[in-house]
Amino acid sequence: MASDDIWILGITMTKFGKHPEKDTVDLAAEAAMGALADADVNMGDMGVLAAGNLMSAAxxxxxxxxxxxxxxxxxxYNVANACATGATALRTAIMAVKAGECDMGLAVGVEKLAGAGLLAGGSKKDDADTWSPRGRFGAVAPLDGRVGTDTMPGVFAQIGMEYGHRYGGATFDLFARISEKNHAHSTLNPLAAYTKKMSVDEIMGDLMIAYPNTRPMCSANCDGAAAAVVVSGERLATLSGEQRRRAVKVSASVLTTDPWQESCQVLPDVNTLTRNAARQAYEQAGVGPEDLDLVELHDCFATAELVHYDNLMLCPEGGAVDFFESGATWRDGSTPVNVSGGLESKGHPIAATGIANIWEICHHLRGEAGDRQIEGAKVGLAHVIGLGSACGVHILEKAA
Amino acid sequence: MSDYEIMASPIPPQIPLVEYLALEPEPHLVAHECTACGARFFDRRNACAACFAAEFRDVDVATTGELRSFTIVSFAAPGVPVPFVAALVDCDGTSVRGNLVNTEPDPDHVTLGMKVKLATFPIGTDSAGTEAIGYGFEPAA
Structure with missing residues (x-):
C-alpha cells in the first residue's frame, strides 16, 4: 500500500426505509458510529468531518x-450537491487526507425523505391578479406544466426517451424490465427499503407518473444514512492486520459538473459529465470497464439506468439496449449493476446515497455481502448524479 | 369599460407567457445568441456558458422542428393539470422546451421524431383585461 493511497477503513449504512422515531441527527449518528466501529477507531482519530443533508442544507x-x-x-465541511451530496462529502474527506491536512477523516450523508412526494415542480404562488413578468424568463405565470415539466420523473423520462430517439429500442417494456431487475436484486438486501420482487406486468400496470416511468420505476423516497472513515496509506500501514485486510482501496475519486451542451438549457445533460467522470476515473484507477466486477449506478429512474450503461462505457456507444438485453447487468451477468436493488428498490435518501453505494461495493470486495455476494469481486464502481449537475464516480479495489 | 373602448380595442391586449415568446408579426421564439460562438440562450446570461464571450444578439428561432424527446406527465404538483406531454423539440438546431399540444396525450399519438410546429394559445385573462399567450408545439400536418 503506497503511502499516498487513500483507503476506506470503515463504512456502514443504516437500514433504508421509514424511521419515524429517529431524526436526521439520530440517523447520522447511527451511521457515523457504525463506520467508526467498523474501522475500529474513534472520533479522536478523525482529522476532518464532511457531512451532507440536502433537504436541510443550512x-x-x-x-x-x-x-x-x-x-x-x-x-x-457541510456539503450540499443535489443527489451527489454523499459522494461530495466523501470526496471532501478524501481531499483533506490527500492534501496531507490529516490522515483520517469521516464522511456522513443523511436524509429524512419517507413520505415525500415529488421533490420539484409546481409553484406555491397562485397566478397573480395582473400579469407581471417575473424571474429569469420574464414569465407571467408558473411554467411547470405550461412549458414542459420540472418534475424529476418527467425530466429523467425525457433523458431516457432521448436516448431511444438517438439509438432506438428504448421501449416502455424495456425500461420496465430494467426496473424488474433492480426490484429482484433487492430481495437479497436486508437493508433495502423495499425487498419485493415485481413482475414486468406489475411494474407496467402500476401508477403512471411520467411515461414511461411508473411508480416502481422511480427512486423510492425514504429515510437513511451512510458514513465512511477514510485513511491515508501511510497511516493504514501502522494499523492492525485485521484493519489492513478489510480496508478497501479508493483507486479513483472524481467529481465533475456538466460542461455546456447545446440542449442543456432545456433538458439537463446527465450524459457528458458522467462520461467525463468515468473516463477520468478509469484513467486514475488504471482499470477499464471490462475489469469491473460490479457497478452501483444512479438509477434514480429506470430511464436513467439505461443511459448510464453507455455513459459509464459499460457497453459500446449506443449499445445500452443490447447490453441490457444480453442479461449483462443482472447479478449473474458479466457486469452486475445495482445488486443492492438500486435507488428504485433499495431507496434514495438523497445525501446518504453517494456513500451507501460505496458501502455496497465495499461489502462485496470484503466478501461480506452474504446472500447477495458477487463471488470473487475485486473491483467495483459507484456512480451518483445530482441534477444541476454534479457527478461523482469512485472506483474501489479489494486490498491485495 | 365603455362602449367606445370596446369598439376601439376589439382584440384584448396581450402579453406573452415568457419574454422569449414574440407575438408579432407572427408568433415565434427569440433567443439570445452569443456573437462569438453562436450558442443560444432563452434567459439572460452575463457571459456565454460555452465560450465566455459577453456579447449577444437576439435571433429568431425556427417555428418548426422535430420531437427529440418527450414524457407524458400523469402526476404533477397540485394545480398543474395532467396529463400533458412535455417535450424537447429540435427547431433547426436550437433545442426548445415546450408542451406538445393539440394531440392526444398518449403514446399512440406521440412519436419520437415527429414533425411539429409552434402553436400559441390563450392561458387566461387578468383583472385588467390582458390576455396571456402561452406556446407549445403541435403536430405539423
Whole structure:
C-alpha cells in the first residue's frame, strides 16, 4: 500500500426505509458510529468531518452530529450537491487526507425523505391578479406544466426517451424490465427499503407518473444514512492486520459538473459529465470497464439506468439496449449493476446515497455481502448524479 | 369599460407567457445568441456558458422542428393539470422546451421524431383585461 493511497477503513449504512422515531441527527449518528466501529477507531482519530443533508442544507448537520458523538474541534465541511451530496462529502474527506491536512477523516450523508412526494415542480404562488413578468424568463405565470415539466420523473423520462430517439429500442417494456431487475436484486438486501420482487406486468400496470416511468420505476423516497472513515496509506500501514485486510482501496475519486451542451438549457445533460467522470476515473484507477466486477449506478429512474450503461462505457456507444438485453447487468451477468436493488428498490435518501453505494461495493470486495455476494469481486464502481449537475464516480479495489 | 373602448380595442391586449415568446408579426421564439460562438440562450446570461464571450444578439428561432424527446406527465404538483406531454423539440438546431399540444396525450399519438410546429394559445385573462399567450408545439400536418 503506497503511502499516498487513500483507503476506506470503515463504512456502514443504516437500514433504508421509514424511521419515524429517529431524526436526521439520530440517523447520522447511527451511521457515523457504525463506520467508526467498523474501522475500529474513534472520533479522536478523525482529522476532518464532511457531512451532507440536502433537504436541510443550512442546518449544519456536521456540527449537530459532533454534539451527538464527539466534539473534538476538527474542521467540519457541510456539503450540499443535489443527489451527489454523499459522494461530495466523501470526496471532501478524501481531499483533506490527500492534501496531507490529516490522515483520517469521516464522511456522513443523511436524509429524512419517507413520505415525500415529488421533490420539484409546481409553484406555491397562485397566478397573480395582473400579469407581471417575473424571474429569469420574464414569465407571467408558473411554467411547470405550461412549458414542459420540472418534475424529476418527467425530466429523467425525457433523458431516457432521448436516448431511444438517438439509438432506438428504448421501449416502455424495456425500461420496465430494467426496473424488474433492480426490484429482484433487492430481495437479497436486508437493508433495502423495499425487498419485493415485481413482475414486468406489475411494474407496467402500476401508477403512471411520467411515461414511461411508473411508480416502481422511480427512486423510492425514504429515510437513511451512510458514513465512511477514510485513511491515508501511510497511516493504514501502522494499523492492525485485521484493519489492513478489510480496508478497501479508493483507486479513483472524481467529481465533475456538466460542461455546456447545446440542449442543456432545456433538458439537463446527465450524459457528458458522467462520461467525463468515468473516463477520468478509469484513467486514475488504471482499470477499464471490462475489469469491473460490479457497478452501483444512479438509477434514480429506470430511464436513467439505461443511459448510464453507455455513459459509464459499460457497453459500446449506443449499445445500452443490447447490453441490457444480453442479461449483462443482472447479478449473474458479466457486469452486475445495482445488486443492492438500486435507488428504485433499495431507496434514495438523497445525501446518504453517494456513500451507501460505496458501502455496497465495499461489502462485496470484503466478501461480506452474504446472500447477495458477487463471488470473487475485486473491483467495483459507484456512480451518483445530482441534477444541476454534479457527478461523482469512485472506483474501489479489494486490498491485495 | 365603455362602449367606445370596446369598439376601439376589439382584440384584448396581450402579453406573452415568457419574454422569449414574440407575438408579432407572427408568433415565434427569440433567443439570445452569443456573437462569438453562436450558442443560444432563452434567459439572460452575463457571459456565454460555452465560450465566455459577453456579447449577444437576439435571433429568431425556427417555428418548426422535430420531437427529440418527450414524457407524458400523469402526476404533477397540485394545480398543474395532467396529463400533458412535455417535450424537447429540435427547431433547426436550437433545442426548445415546450408542451406538445393539440394531440392526444398518449403514446399512440406521440412519436419520437415527429414533425411539429409552434402553436400559441390563450392561458387566461387578468383583472385588467390582458390576455396571456402561452406556446407549445403541435403536430405539423
Amino acid at each position: 442546518a449544519g448537520i456536521g456540527q449537530q452530529l459532533q454534539k451527538q458523538i464527539g466534539q473534538t474541534g476538527i474542521p467540519v
